[in-house]
Amino acid sequence: MSTTAEPDPSDGAQPRGELRADAERNRERILAAARRLYADQGLDVSMACVAREAGVGKATLSRRFATREELINAVFTDRMDAYAATTAEALADPDPWRGFVGFIRSVCAMQAADRGFAAVLAMTFPAAKALEARRAEAYHGFLELISRAKATGNLRADFTAEDLIVLLMANAGVVAATADSAPGAWRRLVGQMLRAYAAPGADLPPMEPSPEPTALYRAMVRLGRT
Amino acid sequence: MSTTAEPDPSDGAQPRGELRADAERNRERILAAARRLYADQGLDVSMACVAREAGVGKATLSRRFATREELINAVFTDRMDAYAATTAEALADPDPWRGFVGFIRSVCAMQAADRGFAAVLAMTFPAAKALEARRAEAYHGFLELISRAKATGNLRADFTAEDLIVLLMANAGVVAATADSAPGAWRRLVGQMLRAYAAPGADLPPMEPSPEPTALYRAMVRLGRT
DNA sequence: AGCAAAGCGGATAGGCCGTTCCACTTCGGT
DNA sequence: ACCGAAGTGGAACGGCCTATCCGCTTTGCT
Numbered sequence: 001m002s003t004t005a006e007p008d009p010s011d012g013a014q015p016r017g018e019l020r021a022d023a024e025r026n027r028e029r030i031l032a033a034a035r036r037l038y039a040d041q042g043l044d045v046s047m048a049c050v051a052r053e054a055g056v057g058k059a060t061l062s063r064r065f066a067t068r069e070e071l072i073n074a075v076f077t078d079r080m081d082a083y084a085a086t087t088a089e090a091l092a093d094p095d096p097w098r099g100f101v102g103f104i105r106s107v108c109a110m111q112a113a114d115r116g117f118a119a120v121l122a123m124t125f126p127a128a129k130a131l132e133a134r135r136a137e138a139y140h141g142f143l144e145l146i147s148r149a150k151a152t153g154n155l156r157a158d159f160t161a162e163d164l165i166v167l168l169m170a171n172a173g174v175v176a177a178t179a180d181s182a183p184g185a186w187r188r189l190v191g192q193m194l195r196a197y198a199a200p201g202a203d204l205p206p207m208e209p210s211p212e213p214t215a216l217y218r219a220m221v222r223l224g225r226t
Numbered sequence: 227m228s229t230t231a232e233p234d235p236s237d238g239a240q241p242r243g244e245l246r247a248d249a250e251r252n253r254e255r256i257l258a259a260a261r262r263l264y265a266d267q268g269l270d271v272s273m274a275c276v277a278r279e280a281g282v283g284k285a286t287l288s289r290r291f292a293t294r295e296e297l298i299n300a301v302f303t304d305r306m307d308a309y310a311a312t313t314a315e316a317l318a319d320p321d322p323w324r325g326f327v328g329f330i331r332s333v334c335a336m337q338a339a340d341r342g343f344a345a346v347l348a349m350t351f352p353a354a355k356a357l358e359a360r361r362a363e364a365y366h367g368f369l370e371l372i373s374r375a376k377a378t379g380n381l382r383a384d385f386t387a388e389d390l391i392v393l394l395m396a397n398a399g400v401v402a403a404t405a406d407s408a409p410g411a412w413r414r415l416v417g418q419m420l421r422a423y424a425a426p427g428a429d430l431p432p433m434e435p436s437p438e439p440t441a442l443y444r445a446m447v448r449l450g451r452t
Numbered sequence: 453a454g455c456a457a458a459g460c461g462g463a464t465a466g467g468c469c470g471t472t473c474c475a476c477t478t479c480g481g482t
Numbered sequence: 483a484c485c486g487a488a489g490t491g492g493a494a495c496g497g498c499c500t501a502t503c504c505g506c507t508t509t510g511c512t
Contacts, residue, residue, distance in 0.1 A: 463502100470496095480488100481485100
């Protein structure tokens with residue numbers, strides 16, 4: 001009984017009925033490779049690259065993940081878990097405004113640490129059920145967080161949930177541009193956005209310093225050579 | 227004498243010594259096509275696409291613009307002129323703070339109107355002399371604008387020129403994500419950034435409304451299908 | 453009008469990507 | 483230990499891109 005009808009511990013990817021041991025090992029290697037490549041090159045890495053990095057044939061990759069979207073779903077589901085967990089932590093803070101500030105900073109830090117995830121947070125993949133379920137969970141938590149933070153009077157009344165999306169898109173742009181050469185730039189953006197979200201008189205962490213001009217310039221040059 | 231030694235009215239692209247009439251016509255067609263494609267698809271349009279859109283052979287394109295960078299330089303030099311002109315206008319405003327606010331909004335509007343230019347403003351191309359000369363011109367004007375706006379007490383003392391670069395990168399991200407489906411999203415970002423730049427008590431235009439949730443969602447979906 | 457040079461674009465070669473097929477290998481239950 | 487099934491990766495397409503070559507057309511000057 002203990003092993004009968006394993007209730008699909010795989011948390012949500014496409015219905016895959018118990019892979020063979022070696023296949024599962026390859027699957028893991030693919031995911032690890034994709035995680036690495038996506039993290040520091042963004043989502044537009046070719047499937048062929050992922051296969052090469054993982055040390056498997058392209059056919060194997062295609063068989064396991066028919067489309068790039070499926071792969072993304074599998075790779076980022078656990079990061080999306082961390083995202084949802086961050087919402088929960090923020091809600092647990094007795095001071096909702098402090099929780100809100102911490103949430104914004106944490107999420108943007110996640111984007112800075114993983115270019116792929118930065119992009120994922122600014123997109124949606126209707127077919128990726130596991131991913132989207134967690135996103136929705138985090139979203140509902142965030143709505144509650146907004147409401148509580150507004151009640152304290154520290155979060156401006158005109159703040160909306162859409163503002164988070166806009167921030168995620170904006171920060172994704174900064175991270176994509178500066179990750180290599182000016183890795184602190186995103187902190188400045190977040191610091192300023194928080195200033196904009198805060199009602200007059202609300203407590204704010206000290207403003208982050210501007211990125212170094214030379215570092216920022218180097219980031220701009222790097223962007224040039226595609 | 228009147229036609230001798232035309233002093234190269236071409237304003238700065240690679241040294242090209244008087245093209246033949248038909249060649250010049252083709253050059254114009256290429257530039258028009260590239261402008262169109264870059265404007266609504268961003269900079270990563272293949273050279274082959276540009277040639278096809280322009281109705282010329284790939285060889286012709288290559289001959290005229292050896293590298294993508296040369297083409298970008300030629301295409302966006304006049305937009306960069308407009309950018310520099312915007313700085314000048316802002317400096318002409320008797321109220322430097324109002325000039326500053328107008329400048330930020332105008333520049334971001336330019337980004338919203340042209341995805342390619344949005345990217346160009348967040349990058350630099352050391353080899354593109356014409357472009358970079360104008361950028362430098364605008365930059366110096368902007369430094370002066372900052373200084374005057376700070377003197378009025380309306381621009382926060384901790385604002386730096388680097389903040390403009392960060393804003394351009396952030397707005398490029400928002401524009402790239404939302405241009406198709408939520409074309410007003412960038413206004414919200416800019417409104418909030420201005421709030422962050424403004425010293426307490428400074429006059430600000432009314433805050434832009436959040437983008438429609440459904441429009442924003444559609445933008446996120448579009449991003450998914452690359 | 454006629455000619456040399458400038459310019460054209462189709463053709464070709466090489467690279468990378470995604471997809472599919474198939475002979476071979478490995479697993480795992482008996 | 484064996485054997486069927488599950489899984490593998492190389493090879494073979496077709497598509498799209500860049501770069502370069504070369505025979506033909508157009509231009510502009512005389």
